Amino acid sequence: MKRLCFRHGLVLPVLLAAGILLSGCFHSGGVIDPPSQASGESRTSQNTGRQLTFGIIYPMVNATYEMVTEKAEAAAEDNNIQLLVQAPDEANLEQQIRFMELMIKRGVDGIAIAPVDPKALVSVINKAVSHGIPVVCFESDSPDSNRDAYIGADNRKTGTVIGQTVDRLLGGKGMILVGSGMPHMLGYGERLKGLQDYLAKHTEIDVLEIRHNDGNEDYSALQLEQMITDHPHFSALVNLDFVSSSSSVLVWKAKGLTRYNIALGFTPSLTQALDNGQITRIISQNEQNWGADIINTLLLRSSGIESPERIDTNITIIGESPLPTDRDHHG
Known part of the structure; x- marks a missing residue:
């Protein structure tokens, strides 16, 4: 074929x-x-x-x-x-x-x-x-x-599940960075809203910064690197889209980071990154x-x-x- x-x-x-x-x-x-x-x-x-x-x-x-x-x-x-x-x-x-x-x-x-x-x-x-x-x-x-x-999947619920996952990893306290995609894409906004609502209601976790990559992988990597530089004491990175997730693997490899990294989307490359320690958890909407x-x-x-x-x-x-x-x- x-x-x-x-x-x-x-x-x-x-x-x-x-x-x-x-x-x-x-x-x-x-x-x-x-x-x-x-x-x-x-x-x-x-x-x-x-x-x-x-x-x-x-x-x-x-x-x-x-x-x-x-x-x-x-x-x-x-x-x-x-x-x-x-x-x-x-x-x-x-x-x-x-x-x-x-x-x-x-x-x-x-x-x-x-x-x-x-x-x-x-x-x-x-x-x-x-x-x-x-x-x-x-x-x-x-x-x-x-x-x-x-x-x-329900994108608002996906954001909630991501919040619950971060909550368990950090014990309800800490500081996170958030990478997302296109700001006008409804699903991304719903995921972010679900995440923010859960964290505000159930945890003491602070969102230090949120950046959007507009669907560009090179720009995504630059955005993630800039957030990490600006907030070196962050506890975890949360990725709400596929581009941020794949870019985060490259950034983790380049910087040798050991912080928590929560990715979105099931792919063989992300699964391999999970095995290699660049990804901590994968939240999948069963994209397969x-x-x-x-x-x-x-x-x-x-x-x-x-x-x-x-x-x-x-x-x-x-x-x-x-x-x-x-x-x-x-x-």
Whole structure:
């Protein structure tokens, strides 16, 4: 199977090898404009075995999203689905809007997007839906849009779980630094709010500084290094996004740090960093399940079959035993 990356605004299809199309209960969700001739597919009915085309739009290129793509490719191949994957090198609202417009023009059968700005993308998400194209958001939501479903964990609860994890590590006292991604991305704001609310209510832990990386790995590393320089007596670093998490591993290696480092997102590289001591805990939203959930949800929606509006992928802590049902709070 040939796999192509989407960068610098280029729109290139990932054409998956044909599998066996799901039969019987799946049917077309309506007639929309045909795709460009480049696809080579006509929109015939389900029982003639036409191939569906789904698009996935990421905020930026990142190892976690590469894992999601691999899982989505496997699920798509099983169902004879052509997959279009697009991601700018760095987080970019204008690029996400352009990717959406191109997919609408092509007439894809479904779109999954992790929106970098939930409000700015409402109109183009609604435009896709008005053209008969199901849209699902994943990782971060656009709740004011007409999107069909949201796939991912509860981000406010994720922030709370991160707060509980830091609480246990520091015994309810200490000073932390926080790295996050794009300030307008709803999921990141919800994680930060969940973290701050928990710490304020249940601990004496102080947040010394919060910095945003805007989805840029080089900038993220510089931001983390600057925070560490400005606050050398910090007790722990908390990362609320994938970019900060991966950048923190490089900073920990370069500086030989032994402070607590809490990462977000499950990838083999972060797991290796956990084994090597650069990461203390990983908070995962079970990202390894997003790809299959995206394909399955779009397959149902594009076939006119109802599916849950919210698919909660839950939260897993890697590096310690699961959270108890009831815990004692400090103070």
